[in-house]
Amino acid sequence: MTDQGSTRTRTERPTCPIPHDAHHPPAPSPTPTDPTEPAPAPRVGEAVDRAEARTFLDRFVRETKSPIDPDERWRRISDQIANTGTYTHTEAELGWGARVAWRNSARCIGRLYWNNLQVRDRRHVHRPDEVAAECAAHLRDTWREGHIRPTITVFAPDTPAGPQVRIWNEQLIRYAGYPLPDGTTVGDGRNIGMTRLAHRLGWRGAGTAFDVLPLLVEGADEILRCHPLPPDAIREIALTHPEQPGFAELDLRWHAVPAISNMRLEIGGVSYSAAPFNGWYMGTEIGARNLVDADRYDMLPAVAKLFALDTSSERTLWRDRALIELNRAVLHSFDLAGATITDHHTESARFLSHVRREADAGRECPADWSWIVPPVSGGLTPVYHRYYDDYDEATLRPAYVLDKAAVRRAGGQHP
Numbered sequence: 561m562t563d564q565g566s567t568r569t570r571t572e573r574p575t576c577p578i579p580h581d582a583h584h585p586p587a588p589s590p591t592p593t594d595p596t597e598p599a600p601a602p603r604v605g606e607a608v609d610r611a612e613a614r615t616f617l618d619r620f621v622r623e624t625k626s627p628i629d630p631d632e633r634w635r636r637i638s639d640q641i642a643n644t645g646t647y648t649h650t651e652a653e654l655g656w657g658a659r660v661a662w663r664n665s666a667r668c669i670g671r672l673y674w675n676n677l678q679v680r681d682r683r684h685v686h687r688p689d690e691v692a693a694e695c696a697a698h699l700r701d702t703w704r705e706g707h708i709r710p711t712i713t714v715f716a717p718d719t720p721a722g723p724q725v726r727i728w729n730e731q732l733i734r735y736a737g738y739p740l741p742d743g744t745t746v747g748d749g750r751n752i753g754m755t756r757l758a759h760r761l762g763w764r765g766a767g768t769a770f771d772v773l774p775l776l777v778e779g780a781d782e783i784l785r786c787h788p789l790p791p792d793a794i795r796e797i798a799l800t801h802p803e804q805p806g807f808a809e810l811d812l813r814w815h816a817v818p819a820i821s822n823m824r825l826e827i828g829g830v831s832y833s834a835a836p837f838n839g840w841y842m843g844t845e846i847g848a849r850n851l852v853d854a855d856r857y858d859m860l861p862a863v864a865k866l867f868a869l870d871t872s873s874e875r876t877l878w879r880d881r882a883l884i885e886l887n888r889a890v891l892h893s894f895d896l897a898g899a900t901i902t903d904h905h906t907e908s909a910r911f912l913s914h915v916r917r918e919a920d921a922g923r924e925c926p927a928d929w930s931w932i933v934p935p936v937s938g939g940l941t942p943v944y945h946r947y948y949d950d951y952d953e954a955t956l957r958p959a960y961v962l963d964k965a966a967v968r969r970a971g972g973q974h975p
Contacts, residue, residue, distance in 0.1 A: 576598040607720055608829035612957065613637055617829030620656055639971075645720035646830060648683075655679045657827030658712050658835070661958040663918075666951055668929035669907050670839050671942070672914040677837075678702075678711040680868050686716035686724040687778035692787035695732050695775055695836060699817055702838055706898035708817060710828035712837035714825065721780075723833035728776040728784065729754065730970035732819040732836055733794060736771040747771060749855045753972030762788035769857070770796070770813055777834075797897045801889040806866055812859065814846045815891070816899045824961040837960070840900040842907050847887035848935045859886065887936060904934035908941035915948075926951035 569837045614634060614677070621630045640647035649657065659893050663674040680701070682694050694713055702711040716724040734850065739745050739753040747769050755765070758774055763786050765771030774788040795816040800806035819838035824831050851857045862870070863882040894901035902910075909933065918925040928949035953959075 574855055577806040589677070595713050608641050608647060610638065610641060610829075612829035613641065613647065613923040616653075616657065616958070620828075623660075624652070624656055626652065646717070648717075649827060649830065652716060653680060654681060654827065657958040658714065658825060658837075661825055661827065661960050662710075663838075664795050664926060664959050666926035666953065666956070668839075669911045669932050669934075670842065670902070672910045672917075673710060674914075676710060678709050680711060680713040682713050682715050683717060685834075686780065688725065688779045688783075688785045689787065691715055691725050691727070691834060692775045692785075692789075695727070695819075696790055696793035697823070698836060698838075699732060699789070699795070699819065702817055702819070703746075703795055706816075706900060708838070708840040708900040710833055710837075712825075712838045714832050715834035716832075718833055723778075723831075724780045726778050726833040726966075726969075727821040727836065728757075728778060728969040729773065730820070730822050732775065732821050732838075733789070733815040733817065734773045735769070736765045736767075737769075738767060748850075748857065750853075754970065755972070758786060759974035763788065769811075772815075795899070797893050797899055799889050799893045800896070801885065801894045804866065806886070807863075807889055810859070810862060810866065812851065812857075812889075814850065816841070816894070816897075818845065820960075822966040823962050825958070826961055827838050827958040835960075839937045840902065841894070842902050842904055842934070843887050843890045843894070844904050844934050844936045847890040848883060851886060852883065861934075881937060904936060905941060908934065908943040912942055924951070926956060 580870055614637075617630060617634060617637065620626065621628065621633075637647045648714050658679050662668070662882050663671055665671065678699060678701075680694075685691055686695055694715070694970050695778055698711060698713045702709050716722065720938040732755065734751050735748040736755040736758070737745050737747040737749045738751045738755065739749075746767065747755075751773060754773060754776070755848055758765075758776065761774075761776070761784065763774050765773075772789060774786045776784055776786055778784045796813045797816055799807065799810070799812040799882045801815070818841050819836050821834075822837035823835070823837075824833050825835035825837075826832075849856075851859045863886050863943055864878045866880065867885055869881055871878045891901060891903055915925045915927075923947065929943075929948055932948070933944050934941055
């Protein structure tokens with residue numbers, strides 16, 4: 561994995577800095593407590609909050625029934641914080657914290673298997689080239705010949721001086737976007753800013769609709785480096801339709817592993833700014849958002865033309881019909897390739913199973929209705945017809961946190 565270029569970021573780190581494709585857009589003018597509003601970053605120069613560390617330890621011991629002496633463990637943690645401003649999680653604490661962070665992810669519908677998250681402990685890794693190599697290894701490891709396994713790779717934790725490493729990309733695999741003079745875009749319009757930044761670092765794509773962007777990794781020296789992913793780490797599914805052979809001529813595809821890479825993992829007061837994690841796709845993420853949003857691939861008109869739908873009026877519901885055919889193609893193609901994917905009806909039922917399990921365990925299940933309900937046929941799914949537990953995202957820990965600055969970085973902007 562080669563370093564194609566680098567650039568220095570702002571030397572002063574911000575004190576106030578999702579999201580996943582399936583999520584609905586944030587509500588207009590969110591209030592400071594609105595869970596759709598990205599969170600502020602932790603203040604640089606401050607020690608770990610002892611109360612948060614103690615709360616985490618107590619919950620860890622209680623839930624896992626760990627045989628450790630909590631008082632002795634707390635003395636060690638307290639001494640480390642006093643001497644260094646932070647402390648080191650044991651492997652068991654890290655694994656449980658990462659899994660509970662997924663359990664606490666109020667916008668994720670796929671939490672039934674939270675306790676099966678595979679944790680790759682790479683806390684000793686902080687050099688950008690090594691981080692990029694481990695990200696490629698993560699993608700290979702999670703693939704498992706199509707039987708995708710929920711996985712997280714945790715890199716070096718932040719220190720009171722700031723992050724040791726962070727990944728600017730929103731996901732490990734994203735497609736480039738190239739704006740044209742006529743106002744149209746080749747590729748993913750969501751990633752135009754990141755594509756321009758990669759160009760400044762020396763990367764050049766082929767100019768196709770599905771050029772995989774390089775990883776942009778910033779080290780503790782605040783220099784941003786460009787690392788193209790090796791081809792064997794990228795698994796893509798060519799899209800075909802179960803009944804319409806002409807669908808293949810649209811030349812559509814999508815990558816198989818959705819690995820979010822710009823959210824910060826917070827466990828017991830310790831932040832891990834680089835901790836990419838993945839589950840598997842729900843079909844609507846690709847077939848109702850990525851390939852459909854007007855500012856991205858905007859494929860519904862082409863699909864409607866292929867199926868000879870009447871587009872003369874909105875009342876013909878041609879968009880709805882084209883949307884269903886596109887989603888059928890996504891599920892059909894992943895199934896044909898033997899790649900794990902779920903549909904929105906199945907996943908909705910699984911989520912309610914998760915809610916019941918949490919209730920049986922005596923825990924509340926935080927959920928954001930506007931993100932849990934699928935973007936296709938929402939009213940036909942059981943998650944639509946109920947309320948969910950209120951929650952305070954600011955205090956919900958452990959957690960995966962999206963900083964304001966991380967959103968700007970994913971857009972190719974310096975925070």
